[in-house]
Amino acid sequence: MPSIPASTDPTRAGAADGAPATEAVLRLSALTVAFDTPGGTVTAAREVTLAVARGECLGVVGESGAGKSQLFLAVLGLLPGNARTQGSARFRGSELLTLEPAMLDHVRGAGIGMVFQDPMSSLTPHLQVGEQIAEVMVRHRRLSRRQARKRALELLRRVQVADPERRLRQYPHQLSGGMRQRVMIAIALSGEPQLLIADEPTTALDVTVQAQILALLAELKRERGLALVLITHDPGVVAGIADRVSVMRDGRIVETGAVGAIFRSPREPYTRKLLREARGPDLAGDAPHSSPPAPAAPGAPPALELAGVSVRYTIGRGWLGRRAKLAALSEVSLELARGEALGVVGESGCGKSTLVRAVLQLLPLHAGRVVWMGRALGGLPRSALRSLRRDLQIIFQDPFGSLDPRMTVGEIVAEPLEVHARDFTPAAHAAAVAAALSQVGLGAELASRYPHELSGGQCQRVGIARAMILRPQLLACDEPLSALDVSTQEQILTLLGELRRASAMCLLFVSHNVALVQRLCERVLVLYLGRMMELAPAAALYSRPLHPYTRELLAAVPVPDPDIQPARLERAGRGEPPSPLTPPSGCVYRTRCPHAAAVCRERIPAWEKLPDGRYVACHRWRELG
Structure with a gap:
């Protein structure tokens, strides 16, 4: 494996910002993960070396199939029976790969929390949300059912779930995608872990909820001193929250460094390619992907x-x-x-x-x-x-x-x-x-x-x-x-x-x-x-978006720039849309709109065609500019 320059040595947790290497909560050394298949051995991760310290967020970025998820499933002992591991994975100094199953189960509940990509398949469909959060605390923290349920309510409040008393009694299918992901974070926090691993926690969420979840993770990291590993295929997701970034390709770490250094002056061509693609046409100067066909003849009927x-x-x-x-x-x-x-x-x-x-x-x-x-x-x-x-x-x-x-x-x-x-x-x-x-x-x-x-x-x-x-x-x-x-x-x-x-x-x-x-x-x-x-x-x-909701959507788009994205996360909106069963009177957006006035409550805005061919439904778009 190629040597890594000392200035970006991933074994030194926090080395980029001066923290001592001994503070590492999790340290992987030459960790290899392989699977025995009928067609031969498939290697998912090759000699991976990295570490994450208390209070630090390490972003692990790479394309699908790079080995990101398999690497950390190996750390947690969650790989299938045909998997083989080699190397070392130490949590607070203890080797995880050789740990007895009972001890590893305790580490998974009380030492390391995991937030999976798809909350719908990760949550138990026939158990109420409150039971699923309480289960971890009863098992790993020896709380009574009553104590665990009280703590579950506190956790739902902490992860900003609206109406938490009612949500405790609901089932996963009754929650929105954003709420389910907040419940997953509450479950992961219920054992009071020192390390939280979040595997693509925002992939299936819309941009406003994604911004809220990332802002929540950043708050929890600061508040609890959590070591946080954020796995993602989107560099924009880590730009606002990570302290350091490791880039994976084909099972290997190709580059590790402070988030600012990675985004401003990446060494590896592959890292530069990922960032260029994430930035898109506005930041990279590329042309749009779509050169439209010749316009239809004037007066031609619409397709x-x-x-x-x-x-x-x-x-x-x-x-x-x-x-x-x-x-x-x-x-x-x-x-x-x-x-x-x-x-x-x-x-x-x-x-x-x-x-x-x-x-x-x-x-x-x-x-x-x-x-x-x-x-x-x-x-x-x-x-x-x-x-x-x-x-x-x-x-x-x-x-x-x-x-x-x-x-x-x-x-x-x-x-x-x-x-x-x-x-x-x-x-x-x-x-x-x-x-x-x-x-x-x-x-x-x-x-x-x-x-x-x-x-x-x-x-x-x-x-x-x-x-x-x-x-x-x-x-x-x-x-x-x-x-x-x-x-x-x-x-x-x-x-x-x-x-x-x-x-x-x-x-x-x-x-x-x-x-x-x-x-x-x-x-x-x-x-x-x-x-x-x-x-x-x-x-x-x-x-020039005219509607306040359009502006909210655009402001929530993650920007792959660590100088800009942290402030955007701090401004992330709170809450979710009202229930479509009981929509607000007048303008349906008024309950979240920072510019709502009395007229917005009283009348549904007209669908207004403007001279330049665009349309908008907002009572106040003219005065808002």
């Missing part, structure tokens, strides 16, 4: 038209058989020209995914109509809709839930051909599948594997290949990049742009990452609680 589209859900059943009505989407009207890319942004629960499903007729409309190429889709026979769906494809958000676990990758990608292109020969099928996999950066050898054998990022690329294999005229992308690292995001953005140029394909691109939307789409629609807040050309919206 897609939505007129007054509303979607209502009937949920729950209360006393006397009453059901609640949820307005998921309210009076959405817009047009999409042939070859145009429209971005749809907003927080979780704002109606983005509902809009996509309404366009594709995957759920019934309460009101309004959807017109595709001059043809109203509502009321079409099932056979006619089935035929149209060759041209209308979707990429789903959940890379695991959207793939059939019983089918191989090749069968999954070929499935649209089986439905819509039955005249293809087996050889043509195989060639089309190989080409589709290659387009999204996957090798043909993966065609024989099953989804559980792939990473989250690889599964997401399989879903994209499946949607693209028919070369659709409208591609609806529902958070297609949320599970991907920045390099793979770049690849997919470039691919989507190339497909648009080649086929004049329409793109409906849903994302909570407003920075990504800017790089692909000509126009951007901002939704909040199912209502349109603003619709504008991307350049205008990002340079």
Whole structure:
């Protein structure tokens, strides 16, 4: 393994800021993690050496498959039976790799806390939140059930969960993604650990909640003197919270240093590449990924038209058989020209995914109509809709839930051909599948594997290949990049742009990452609680947002600059949107808006078209500038 210059030696925890090496809470020395598979030995981490001190945050950054998660699962003894480790992992001086199972279990509960990437799969679905937090304290701190429940309530308050008394009695599926992640942090803190390992804790969260979670972790680190390891594929996530950064590639640490040094003057070409991709066009000076096709002729009808589209859900059943009505989407009207890319942004629960499903007729409309190429889709026979769906494809958000676990990758990608292109020969099928996999950066050898054998990022690329294999005229992308690292995001953005140029394909691109939307789409629609807040050309919206909510979203985007990002985290908004079951009167954003006035409570703002072609729904946009 190449030697590391003394100035950035990762074995010296805090060496970058003068802290003595003896303060290391966790120290890894030449740690190797490998797996025995039928195809041979697969090495996930190679001779990794690093350390983290009390009160320090170490950011571990790298692409999917770099070995970040496997490295720290090895530290916690959570690897499967076919795993082998070599080297050393010491926690407060004690070797973890040879620790007896009972002692290691105690360390996991009381010494080291872990926050996993997907809180929904990490939380027990049939146990109330309060029970799951209390369980750790009963087991590892010997508290009574009553004491543990009281402490659980205090922890929920500390991690800023709204209405904690009620949340204690709820189940994971009743919470939003941001609340579930806060519960995971509360569970990790319940054993009063000295080290907290957070594995991609904000990947699936929208930008405002992501900023809140990162601000919370920074507060906890300062308040408790925690040693914090933050694992992520996004350099912007560590810029505002990390003291030092280790960059991983192909199982190795390629560079370690103080956060300022890594971001301002990285030594390694790979680190420079990661930062360039994370900064995007505004900071890196790159051109947008999308050069749109030639504009439609003046007066040409839109390819897609939505007129007054509303979607209502009937949920729950209360006393006397009453059901609640949820307005998921309210009076959405817009047009999409042939070859145009429209971005749809907003927080979780704002109606983005509902809009996509309404366009594709995957759920019934309460009101309004959807017109595709001059043809109203509502009321079409099932056979006619089935035929149209060759041209209308979707990429789903959940890379695991959207793939059939019983089918191989090749069968999954070929499935649209089986439905819509039955005249293809087996050889043509195989060639089309190989080409589709290659387009999204996957090798043909993966065609024989099953989804559980792939990473989250690889599964997401399989879903994209499946949607693209028919070369659709409208591609609806529902958070297609949320599970991907920045390099793979770049690849997919470039691919989507190339497909648009080649086929004049329409793109409906849903994302909570407003920075990504800017790089692909000509126009951007901002939704909040199912209502349109603003619709504008991307350049205008990002340079001069009119709606206060748009400004909040843009302010929450993580910036890969340690001189800027810490202050942005300190200004992160608190709280979540109101329940869509009981939306505020007047403007639905008024309860979070710093500029709300009496008129905002009394009247719903009009959807106003401005002379420059943009739209906004705000009573006070003129005076706010």
